[in-house]
Every structure is written in structure tokens, then in C-alpha cells.
Amino acid sequence: RDLLGLIIHSAIDVAKPTFFAMAIIIAALIPVFTLQRVEGRIFRPLSLTYSFALLGALVFALTIVPALCAVALRVKDTEVQEPPLLVRLRAAYARAVGWLVGHRLVVAAGVAALIVSTVIAGSRLGSEFLPELDEGDLVIFVEMPPSIALERGTDVLTEVRRRLLKFPEVLETMSEQGRPEDGTDDEGVNMSETFVHLAQKDQWRRGWDKDRLIEAMRASLTEIPGVSYNFSQPIKDNVEEAVSGVRGQVVLKIFGTDLDVMKTTLEKCVTSLSKVAGVVDLGLYRDASVPQLQIVLDRGALARAGITVGTAQDVVRTALGGDVPTEYWQNERPVPVRVIFPQAERDDEERIGNVLVPAADGGHVPLREVAKIEKAMGKAAINRESNSRVLALKFNIEGRDMGSVVADAMAAVKKDVAVPEGNFLGWGGEFENQKRAMTRLSIIVPFSFLVVFALLYTALGSVPSAFTVLLVAPLAMSGGVFGLALAHIPLSVSAAVGFIALLGQVCLASLLVVSAVDERRRRGEELVPALSHGAAARFRAVLMTAMLAILGLTPMAISTGVGSETQKPFAVVIISGLFTAVAVTLFVLPSAYSLIVRRVPAVETEDE
Structure with missing residues (x-):
């Protein structure tokens, strides 16, 4: 009966701190719940799983565990002795706390050194949106001259595949030329997606990694004249095109009205960006010219003949593009009837010039007398965005982090290129997601801190005590910066989520110590003895809490499987931060x- 009462009393005693510990960890994850788009789809399920697991653990700890203790524990089972090493460590720690409280300058010097080291290590960190996921295979976007024939394009792609298959790491290749019948892509016969299926890494040549393989492939393929390439991965390629409408990690767009001026400006940008380290696959995006039949109306001649511009344009459109005056039904299906000049008439400039345009007096005037007809090079396509003409250049990043490359690229373009009046530049690509996610976190994280502070105040019943816990939290999390620096991992959304999760663990450990010290002071102990004895009483709990998290996340930190690139920064931040x-x-x-x-x-009070 005494043991049962002890179990019930103990369960009630730990109910409040356990509840608030779980609540603080979940509250620290609030910013993760608000993530959107790609980052939200990746990390929101993780935070939800973590939160539901904590809630389940809370219910289990307050119900099932006491019941099992009542059934299985005997009196002699409660007589537990701590290991002698732990006893000695706790005694030494209690003395160290008393000494440090009396020598605050030593602590201040250590804190200052930690802050300076963190700032130095943080300043050397790169940045990126998400770690690049190794999908295993490659996709190479091949762009040939726009006037190339379908058969000649097939020959070029055959040569591309032949060169790729020379690499022993390549198992097979497949090319898709042109657009599909469903019209989901706007690619011409001069464009192709070539998929490269790679062997398992353990079958590669010794010393070869993916970056080296791509570099060797790029060197081999660029020997084919008149063809440009963009190296990516199947999923990544679709994501990049969905983000900015351009295949490339980073995109620079120019908006304006004069295409020649816009192209000249982008060519200057290409020259400037080619000097930036880490920039690869640099070039103008789909900037192709094709032979065109250009008919330029002479407005003066039209006016003298009494012909409106609209009338002349209708004649040209009907003759060369055709018109649909009617339709007929065939097997319950309407079929449009297009009226158009024969192909032989449309291919001959002289015959086009003989097309008669009706005049106002009922007569007809040959088209050549009111328009200039010639063959010339013109744009294969004119793209528009936000109601403006747009041209773009793209590039990928290799050997450096995205944040530093984009910063250097922006600085180089700003320094070397003067944008003509009436035009403006716009940067886009994958780093837009990084900027958006970090901006959102910068707004939500302070709110999360307020929620955590409110929970700490409710748990401790003291504003100074709660403030102390939050004050040391950023300092306690500095190890995450050192971990990223030592592992050569850039700061990304994955690492930021790790810092957010680490906040809950840090506040939990601090709550254990501060609550023990507050309790002893309420019992009448002086400040220094309460600090020494209270902190020493939580010595084992703090170590065990950290060790459990470190051991649990170690497999994630050292994993090399598919998808581990996204998980590793998260785990490294938490482990090193602990x-x-x-x-x-x-x-x-x-x-x-x-x-x-x-x-x-x-x-x-007792009621509380």
C-alpha cells in the first residue's frame, strides 16, 4: 500500500513538468508547421510525426507506466544505487557550480569566446535552399540549332548517346526529341531530354564521383558543334522549370520592348558571369533565330491605294495562314474547313507578291506594291511575362554553395552591366524558395519564442526564471553552427528546421535545472547552495536527455542512402548543438x- 501511494504521488509530481516539457518542444516546432510549398511538403510531416509521438509518449508516461509500476515493482526494486562514477561526477560538478557562481568573470570570458567563435564559424557558412538530392540518374537537356531537320537532330542525339555510353558508369540512355502529342511541353524538334541511367556507386571507377562524371561528360559533349547542354536530374529538372519557367538553378531575366537591346544586355551579363567561380552551363535560354518570310506593309502606299492596314493583314493571313470559313460534320464530329493557298504558292516570294489586295474603288493591287517582302532571320519565339517581353539566361552551380554564388553573380552584373533605360533585370530560380522560406521563418520564429516563453512562465511561475532559460538558449544552440562548419554543410532550410527542433531540447534541459533550483529556494535554501545542489540533482537527467537524442539521430547523420542529403543537416545541427x-x-x-x-x-499553493 505504501509503494502504491508512492507511485501515485510520484506520477502526480512529474505530470506537470512532463506536460510542459512536451508542450515546449511542440511549441518550438510552430515555425515548421507554417512552411509552404516544397519545404513544407518535406518537413511538415516530420514535425507532425514528432509532435504526435510526443503526445503519445505523454499519455503513455502518465497512464500505462504508473500502472505497470504498480503491477511489476516490488519494494526491493526501488533500492537503486547510482554508479560510483556518476556519484563522483555529480559531486565534482556541484563544487564546480559553486566556484563558477563566485567567479562570474571566468564564465563571461567563456561566453564571449563562444560567441566570437560562433560568429566566425557562421560567417564562413554558405547557404542554399535544400541540399541537392542525389536521385541516382541524370537528365541532360540538349538544344540544337532551331533550323535543324528532324532526321539531322536524330543523328546528333545518336552521337550524344554514343559518347555517354563510353563511360563505364552509364548503363543505358534514352532520348526524347521534340514535344509530346499531348502538348504538355513547348519543345521543338531541335530540343531533347536525354535520360542517363547510372550504375550503383560501388560499381564506379575508383576516385570518381558524380561531379567528376558530369564534368567529363560535359567536356566530351561540348565537342559536338552548335549544341548546348544543361545537366540536371529528373525530379530536379521539373522543379527548376516549375519555379522559374527556365531550366537552370539560377535565372536572370530582362524585361523590356526592344529584343535586340535586351539580347545585347544579356550577352554582357554572360561575359560578366563567366568570371564568377562555380558557374557552369551558362548561356542564353532558348534565344534562337530562324529564317522567316517577313512582309512589312508600306502604310504610305496603302493609303494612296485606299487600302486599310486591316484589309491587307486579312489577305496575308488568309493566304499564308489560312482561314476557317465553315465546318462539316463527319461521324458526329465537326471538322473545320481551312482555306489556304497551295504550298507551292506559299513558298515562292514572287507568287506571294502577286497576291491581289482589294482596294476601296473595287480594284485590286498586287501585294508587292504595298509591302516589302523578303526572307530574313527572326526570333524563333517571343516570350512574355507580366505583360512584357522577356529574355533570360540561366546557369547551374558546381563546387560552391548557392548563396555565395548568387551574391557574387549579382555583384558582378551590377558592377559590369549598365541596364538601358526602359529595361530592368529580375533574378529567379531555386534561391527564390530559399529567400521566401527564410523570410517566413524570420517572422514566425519570434512568435514561437513568445509561445515558449509563455509556457516556461506557466511552468516555473516566475518571469525572471523563464527569461533566464530563453536568454541562454541561443548560446546553447551555437554548437549547431560548429557542426555545420566542421561537416562543410551550407546553411539550408533543413538546417534551419534542425535549429528550431534544437530550441525545444535546449529549453527542456534548462527547465530541468531551473525548476530544481527554484524549488530549493522556495524551501529556504540560499542562492549558491540551491544552485549547486539543484543543478547537481538534474546532472544525470540533463546528460541522459542529450545522450538519448544524440544516439537516436546518429544514424540519420551518418546515413549515405537516397534522401540522406536532406536529413543530414537536420541531424548534424541537433547532435552538435546538444x-x-x-x-x-x-x-x-x-x-x-x-x-x-x-x-x-x-x-x-496547494490548490495550484
Whole structure:
């Protein structure tokens, strides 16, 4: 009966701190719940799974565990002795806390050194949207001259595949030339997507990785004259085109009215960007010219003949493009009837010039007398965006992080290229997602801090105590920056989600220590003994909390399987952050508490 009462009393005692610990961890994940688009689809399920697992663990800890203890525990099972090593470590730690509280300058010096080191390490971190996912295979976008015949394009693609198959890492290739019948792509017969199926990495030549293989492929394929390439991956290629409408990681668009001026400006940008380290596959996007039959109306001649511009345009349109004056039904299906000049008439400039245009007096005038007819080179396509003509250049990034390359590219273009009046440049591509996600997090994370502070205040019943926990939290999370720097991983949305999840773990560890110290002070202990004994009492709990998280995330941090690129920054941030979190919680937090929490926290009533 005494053991059953002890179990019930213990369960009630841990119910409140356990509830608030879980609530704080879930509240810290609020920014992750608000992520949108690609990053939201990747990380929102993770945060939801984590939150539901915590809720399930809370229910299990407050119901099933006490019941199992009542059934299985005996009196002698409660007589547990701690390992001698842990006892000695706790005693040494209690003395260290007392000494550090009395020598705050030493703690301040350590904190300053940690802050400076974090700033230096953080300044050297690159940035990107998401780590590039290794999909295993490649897709190469091949663009040939726009006037190429279908048969000649097929010959070029055969040569492309022949060169690719020379690499032992390539198992098979397949090319798709032109557009599909359903019209889902706007590609001509001069464009192709060539898919490259690669062997497993353990079958590759020693010392070869994907970057080296792509570089070798690029060097071989660029020997084919008049053909440009863009190397990507199947899923990544579709995502890039969906983001900016252009195949490329980074896109620079120019908006204006004069296509010649716009193209000249972009060519200057290409020259400037070619000097930026890390830029590959640089070039104008679908800027092709094709032979055209151009008919330029002479407005003066039209006026003298009494012919309106609309009338002349209708004649040209009907003769060369055809017109649909009627339709007939065939097997329950309407079939349009198009009236158009024969092909022989449309291919002959002289015959086109003989087309008669009706005049106002009832007569007819040959088209050559009121228009200039010639063959000339013209744009294969004129693209528009936001009600304006647009041209674009694209490039991929290799060997550097996206953030630094984009910053250098913007600086180079701003320095070297003067944009003509009436035109303006717009940067786009994958980094737009990074900018949008980070901007959203910068708004939501402070709100999350407020929610966590409110929960801490509710749990501790003291504003200074809650403020102390949040004050040391950023310092405790600094290890995440060191982990990214040591692993040579750029700061990405994945790493940012890791920092968000780490906030909950840091606040949990600090809550354990501060709640123990507050409880001892309410019992009448002086500040320094309460700090030494309270922190020492939570020494084992802090270590166990951190060790469990570190061991649980280690497989994710060292994984090399498909998809591990996205998970690794998340795990590295939390694991490395927990090392500094333990140190800051155990050694810096007591000193910060002694400076901030001067008054004894209010005593909780029995009703509370």
C-alpha cells in the first residue's frame, strides 16, 4: 500500500513538468508547421510525426507506466544505487557550480569566446535552399540549332548517346526529341531530354564521383558543334522549370520592348558571369533565330491605294495562314474547313507578291506594291511575362554553395552591366524558395519564442526564471553552427528546421535545472547552495536527455542512402548543438540565474 501511494504521488509530481516539457518542444516546432510549398511538403510531416509521438509518449508516461509500476515493482526494486562514477561526477560538478557562481568573470570570458567563435564559424557558412538530392540518374537537356531537320537532330542525339555510353558508369540512355502529342511541353524538334541511367556507386571507377562524371561528360559533349547542354536530374529538372519557367538553378531575366537591346544586355551579363567561380552551363535560354518570310506593309502606299492596314493583314493571313470559313460534320464530329493557298504558292516570294489586295474603288493591287517582302532571320519565339517581353539566361552551380554564388553573380552584373533605360533585370530560380522560406521563418520564429516563453512562465511561475532559460538558449544552440562548419554543410532550410527542433531540447534541459533550483529556494535554501545542489540533482537527467537524442539521430547523420542529403543537416545541427547545450546548461545557466533571478520565486499553493 505504501509503494502504491508512492507511485501515485510520484506520477502526480512529474505530470506537470512532463506536460510542459512536451508542450515546449511542440511549441518550438510552430515555425515548421507554417512552411509552404516544397519545404513544407518535406518537413511538415516530420514535425507532425514528432509532435504526435510526443503526445503519445505523454499519455503513455502518465497512464500505462504508473500502472505497470504498480503491477511489476516490488519494494526491493526501488533500492537503486547510482554508479560510483556518476556519484563522483555529480559531486565534482556541484563544487564546480559553486566556484563558477563566485567567479562570474571566468564564465563571461567563456561566453564571449563562444560567441566570437560562433560568429566566425557562421560567417564562413554558405547557404542554399535544400541540399541537392542525389536521385541516382541524370537528365541532360540538349538544344540544337532551331533550323535543324528532324532526321539531322536524330543523328546528333545518336552521337550524344554514343559518347555517354563510353563511360563505364552509364548503363543505358534514352532520348526524347521534340514535344509530346499531348502538348504538355513547348519543345521543338531541335530540343531533347536525354535520360542517363547510372550504375550503383560501388560499381564506379575508383576516385570518381558524380561531379567528376558530369564534368567529363560535359567536356566530351561540348565537342559536338552548335549544341548546348544543361545537366540536371529528373525530379530536379521539373522543379527548376516549375519555379522559374527556365531550366537552370539560377535565372536572370530582362524585361523590356526592344529584343535586340535586351539580347545585347544579356550577352554582357554572360561575359560578366563567366568570371564568377562555380558557374557552369551558362548561356542564353532558348534565344534562337530562324529564317522567316517577313512582309512589312508600306502604310504610305496603302493609303494612296485606299487600302486599310486591316484589309491587307486579312489577305496575308488568309493566304499564308489560312482561314476557317465553315465546318462539316463527319461521324458526329465537326471538322473545320481551312482555306489556304497551295504550298507551292506559299513558298515562292514572287507568287506571294502577286497576291491581289482589294482596294476601296473595287480594284485590286498586287501585294508587292504595298509591302516589302523578303526572307530574313527572326526570333524563333517571343516570350512574355507580366505583360512584357522577356529574355533570360540561366546557369547551374558546381563546387560552391548557392548563396555565395548568387551574391557574387549579382555583384558582378551590377558592377559590369549598365541596364538601358526602359529595361530592368529580375533574378529567379531555386534561391527564390530559399529567400521566401527564410523570410517566413524570420517572422514566425519570434512568435514561437513568445509561445515558449509563455509556457516556461506557466511552468516555473516566475518571469525572471523563464527569461533566464530563453536568454541562454541561443548560446546553447551555437554548437549547431560548429557542426555545420566542421561537416562543410551550407546553411539550408533543413538546417534551419534542425535549429528550431534544437530550441525545444535546449529549453527542456534548462527547465530541468531551473525548476530544481527554484524549488530549493522556495524551501529556504540560499542562492549558491540551491544552485549547486539543484543543478547537481538534474546532472544525470540533463546528460541522459542529450545522450538519448544524440544516439537516436546518429544514424540519420551518418546515413549515405537516397534522401540522406536532406536529413543530414537536420541531424548534424541537433547532435552538435546538444553538446554545447549540455555545457551551457550545466555551467553557464547557474551563473546567469544568479545574476537575473535575485528574488525567491513565489511559493506555489496547494490548490495550484
